[in-house]
Amino acid sequence: MKDFFRNTWKHRAHVVMALPVFLILFFIMYVPMAGLVMAFKDYDFSLGIFRSPWAGLKNFNFMLVSKDMFVRMTKNTILYYLLFTSVGTFLNVTLAIAIDQLLFKKMAKTMQTIMIIPVFISYAAVQFIVYAFLGSNTGLINHMLGTNIKFYSNGSLWPWILLIVKIWKDTGYGSVLYMSVLAGIDSELYEAAEIDGANKWRKIWHITLPSLIPMVTVMLLLSVGNVMRSDTGLFYQVTRNNGGLYKYTQVIDSYVLNSILRSSDFGYTAAASLFQSVVGLLLMLFANWLVRKIEPENALF
Amino acid sequence: MSKKKNSALDIAPSRRERKGFGQYVLAFLLLLYTVVCFLPVWLVFVAAFTDEKTIARNGFAFWPEKWSLNGVNAVLKYGDKLVSSYGVTIFVTVAGTFLGLLVMSMFAYSISRKDFRLSKFLSVYLLIPMLFNGGQLSGYICFTTYYHLKDNLWVLILPLCVTTMNVIILRTYIANSIPGELMEAAKIDGAGEYRTFFQITLPLLKPSLAAVGFMMATAYWNDWQNALMYIDTDKKKPLQLLLINIQKSIEFLLNNNNVPSSVRAAMGGTIPQYSSTMATVIVVIGPIMIAYPFFQKYFIKGLTVGSVKG
Numbered sequence: 175m176k177d178f179f180r181n182t183w184k185h186r187a188h189v190v191m192a193l194p195v196f197l198i199l200f201f202i203m204y205v206p207m208a209g210l211v212m213a214f215k216d217y218d219f220s221l222g223i224f225r226s227p228w229a230g231l232k233n234f235n236f237m238l239v240s241k242d243m244f245v246r247m248t249k250n251t252i253l254y255y256l257l258f259t260s261v262g263t264f265l266n267v268t269l270a271i272a273i274d275q276l277l278f279k280k281m282a283k284t285m286q287t288i289m290i291i292p293v294f295i296s297y298a299a300v301q302f303i304v305y306a307f308l309g310s311n312t313g314l315i316n317h318m319l320g321t322n323i324k325f326y327s328n329g330s331l332w333p334w335i336l337l338i339v340k341i342w343k344d345t346g347y348g349s350v351l352y353m354s355v356l357a358g359i360d361s362e363l364y365e366a367a368e369i370d371g372a373n374k375w376r377k378i379w380h381i382t383l384p385s386l387i388p389m390v391t392v393m394l395l396l397s398v399g400n401v402m403r404s405d406t407g408l409f410y411q412v413t414r415n416n417g418g419l420y421k422y423t424q425v426i427d428s429y430v431l432n433s434i435l436r437s438s439d440f441g442y443t444a445a446a447s448l449f450q451s452v453v454g455l456l457l458m459l460f461a462n463w464l465v466r467k468i469e470p471e472n473a474l475f
Numbered sequence: 476m477s478k479k480k481n482s483a484l485d486i487a488p489s490r491r492e493r494k495g496f497g498q499y500v501l502a503f504l505l506l507l508y509t510v511v512c513f514l515p516v517w518l519v520f521v522a523a524f525t526d527e528k529t530i531a532r533n534g535f536a537f538w539p540e541k542w543s544l545n546g547v548n549a550v551l552k553y554g555d556k557l558v559s560s561y562g563v564t565i566f567v568t569v570a571g572t573f574l575g576l577l578v579m580s581m582f583a584y585s586i587s588r589k590d591f592r593l594s595k596f597l598s599v600y601l602l603i604p605m606l607f608n609g610g611q612l613s614g615y616i617c618f619t620t621y622y623h624l625k626d627n628l629w630v631l632i633l634p635l636c637v638t639t640m641n642v643i644i645l646r647t648y649i650a651n652s653i654p655g656e657l658m659e660a661a662k663i664d665g666a667g668e669y670r671t672f673f674q675i676t677l678p679l680l681k682p683s684l685a686a687v688g689f690m691m692a693t694a695y696w697n698d699w700q701n702a703l704m705y706i707d708t709d710k711k712k713p714l715q716l717l718l719i720n721i722q723k724s725i726e727f728l729l730n731n732n733n734v735p736s737s738v739r740a741a742m743g744g745t746i747p748q749y750s751s752t753m754a755t756v757i758v759v760i761g762p763i764m765i766a767y768p769f770f771q772k773y774f775i776k777g778l779t780v781g782s783v784k785g
Contacts, residue, residue, distance in 0.1 A: 181592040187668030188585035192597055195582035198637045199604060206609025206617050222620050223613075269508075276501055277494050285509040287771060291516060294763045296697035298718040299756045303515045306522060306535040312749065314518070317534035346512060350775055374497070399606060406700060411719075414726070430611045434704055440612065447610035455607045475602070 213448035217440045233445040243424075244446070251425040254409075255401045257333070258340055263390060265345050270352035271382055275374075286353075289346025297407025304339060304412050329422040332413065336423070339412055340405070355389050356382065391472045395465055399458035402450040403427055426450050519760075522753035523547060530749045546750025550758060556709070556717060557758065564713040567631045568695040572688050575636040579687070580680055583645035584672055589655070605639045615704060630705045631713065635694050641687045648683035649676065685773035693763055714759045721752055 182189060209223050216229035237244045269289075276282045295303075307314045308325040316322055325331060359381065367377050404425040413423045415432070426446055433443040466473040514537065522535055526543035533540065550557065586594040586601070609617075614634070624630040653676060661671045677684075699715035706712055712720070 178592055181590070185585075185588065185591045185593070188588055188591050189593065191581035191669075191672065192585040192593075194578040195637050195642065196597070196600070198578065198633065199600070201617075201622070202614070202634055202637070203604040203608060205621070206613040207607060209609050209613030209617055212613065212616070219620075223616055272501060272505055276505060277498055278502055281502065282505070285505055287768060288509050289512050290771070291764065291767070292512060294693050294697070294767055295516075295760050296699060296715055296718075298697075298699040298715045298722075299760050301722065302718070302752060302756050303519060306518055306749075306753075307515070309534075312530055312534040314535045314537075317536070342512060342515065354775065411699070414722070427611065431700070431704075434612060434615050440616075443612050447612045451607055451610055458606050 207451075210444070210448050210451060212440075213444040215441075215444075217444065229441070233441040236439075236442040236445060237449075240442075246421065247424045247426050247429050250423070251402055251404055251427075254333070254336070254404060254425060255397075257337060258405075259394070259397055261337065261341065262344060262348060263394065265341060266348035267352055267383075267386060267390065269345055269349040270356060270386075271378060273349065274353060274356040274382075275378075286346065286350075290350065291346070292343045293347035295343070297405075297411040300339065300343065300407075301411040301414065304335070305414075308335070326414065326416055327418050329419045332419055332422045336408055336412065340408060351393070352386055352389060355386055359385050388469075388472050391465060391469070392474070395458075395461050395472075395474055398461040399454045401457055402454050406431055519753050519756050523750055523757050525750055527748050527750050535749070543750065546748070546752075546754045549748065549751030550754045552751075553717075553755070556712075557755075559710050560712055560714045560717045563628065563631075563711055564696060564715075567628060567713060568692050571632040571636055571695045572691045574632065575641070575691050576684055576688050579637055579642050580645050580677065580684065581672065583642050583649055584676055587646050587649045601639055601642055618705065625705050626707045626711060627705075628711060631695075631698065631701050634701055635691070635698060641691065644687055645680065645683055648680065652683075653679050682773060682776060685770060686776060689766070689770040689774050692766075696763055718755065718759055721755060725752070 212223045212226070213233055214228060214230065215223065215226040216232070217223065218226045273282050273286060292300075306312070308316075310316060310322065310324050310326065313325070315325075323331075325335070363381050364377055367381060372380070404427045406427045409423055409425050409428040410431055413419050415428070416423075426449075430443050430447060430450075433439045462474050518535060518537060521537060521539060522530065523546050524542050524544065525536070525539040525546070526541040527545060529536075529539050529541045529543075582597070582601075585591065586597045588594060618630055618634075619625045624633075657675060657679075658671050661675050662668075666674070697715065698713075699719060702713050702716040703719060706716060
């Protein structure tokens with residue numbers, strides 16, 4: 175113990191340098207964690223979270239009372255996560271391999287630069303672009319096809335629209351990480367395979383793909399903790415927060431944002447938030463445990 | 476990891492392959508995807524320079540019948556609002572990025588000191604928020620009721636200032652790319668801890684600061700959610716909130732046919748039209764589009780470094 179204090183004193187400069195981040199994290203991350211107890215409180219604006227009276231499990235009633243809505247938004251959140259993660263990972267890997275295989279290197283570099291651009295456009299701006307395509311009177315698609323599809327009142331189309339927007343926005347950027355792994359593959363491996371008479375597809379199957387597995391695992395693992403969280407901009411901005419589409423587009427995060435903006439239903443929202451955080455934590459621990467079992471090398475902690 | 480490491484952009488060691496038919500097919504497909512990626516961006520630029528009536532009659536098009544500068548001129552009508560929003564966004568982006576880089580690199584440096592016993596605890600403290608967090612609502616109440624930061628620009632800066640992932644990227648870079656002997660040598664020469672950090676470590680950290688800094692800057696520039704939740708005063712509204720407000724007023728006018736004509740007239744000067752809206756979008760996304768190519772090689776390197784577990 176005395177040793178520890180002596181060590182800390184010796185490193186007092188490092189303690190000072192670590193302090194700002196320590197404090198910032200404390201106030202922006204740790205205090206809100208404690209704030210989750212509000213799920214068990216009868217929240218009163220004038221009293222704040224910690225002095226509001228306890229309410230037991232009352233807030234969780236809404237999961238039963240507004241069961242349809244709760245089930246719907248939980249289902250949407252999870253399904254969109256599965257859709258985006260599976261399609262996204264597949265496309266990121268495919269695009270990375272495709273660019274890596276292309277022998278016109280200058281062209282590959284230029285194309286990559288362009289493909290990354292959409293990730294830097296905020297959803298507040300993307301929303302206008304999507305509207306330019308889908309608007310009912312002025313929309314590009316309706317004009318080009320000569321149709322009159324009312325996209326903004328036809329909810330069942332939105333899972334596909336959101337998927338396309340998400341792919342457009344994130345795929346170019348998402349592939350960069352995998353490309354850097356591919357660039358690190360020892361070229362001797364390919365040469366050896368060639369001598370053994372492997373064709374291009376066999377090389378991709380036996381060398382390229384396996385070398386990507388660790389990175390794919392890490393990325394999936396990192397994303398598992400976010401199953402209950404969504405890209406709020408996509409669901410709030412791109413859909414223009416259109417109530418008529420909620421059946422297909424409402425996710426927990428957009429519900430929470432809406433209730434913050436309306437300053438209403440804080441009790442229920444707190445219950446939903448707690449649910450979100452706890453499920454996220456459990457999934458993260460589970461995923462890490464699973465990876466540790468299969469391939470300890472790739473585990474996160 | 477194999478022994479050979481290149482950055483993503485020094486693409487692949489030359490493989491002795493001929494450019495056969497397959498290469499041309501691949502090139503064509505990739506080119507097609509690139510064009511598809513670019514078209515929406517193109518549409519924004521074209522729409523901004525399209526005649527308003529042409530849009531109303533024919534809808535948006537990739538190549539309009541009639542060009543016009545009216546949309547771009549109309550943006551100037553936002554004049555004051557646009558200038559003050561630009562100011563807010565630039566201030567928040569610059570201040571946030573610099574503050575974040577400074578405090579995060581100090582923290583990363585501290586926890587990478589080898590015989591610093593407290594660093595284990597600090598690393599765990601850093602990682603926990605990645606596993607568990609309080610969520611939007613709890614954060615919102617803390618910021619408004621406890622820290623009293625509603626309608627204060629700090630509320631746009633603090634939430635994005637420190638992220639676990641960015642600290643990890645910086646720490647990994649310090650551990651892998653800056654030799655510890657260098658810091659030891661500086662100490663032997665009599666430099667204090669702070670001087671060692673600011674004069675030796677920080678300059679060597681530049682590539683990774685550029686990478687993290689650019690990602691932070693875009694996050695600040697594009698942040699609409701905190702602004703929407705916390706900012707009320709017109710003068711403190713950043714660019715993204717300006718875009719959201721334009722959309723809301725368009726929607727209001729579209730959905731309320733019974734808005735009295737006097738109200739419409741009063742809003743007359745500012746009824747946002749398609750072309751001017753798109754011109755505003757350009758004004759908002761433009762700076763990042765211009766800055767991005769210069770930072771591309773850094774953030775690709777930064778991503779690569781961060782992905783190697785430290």
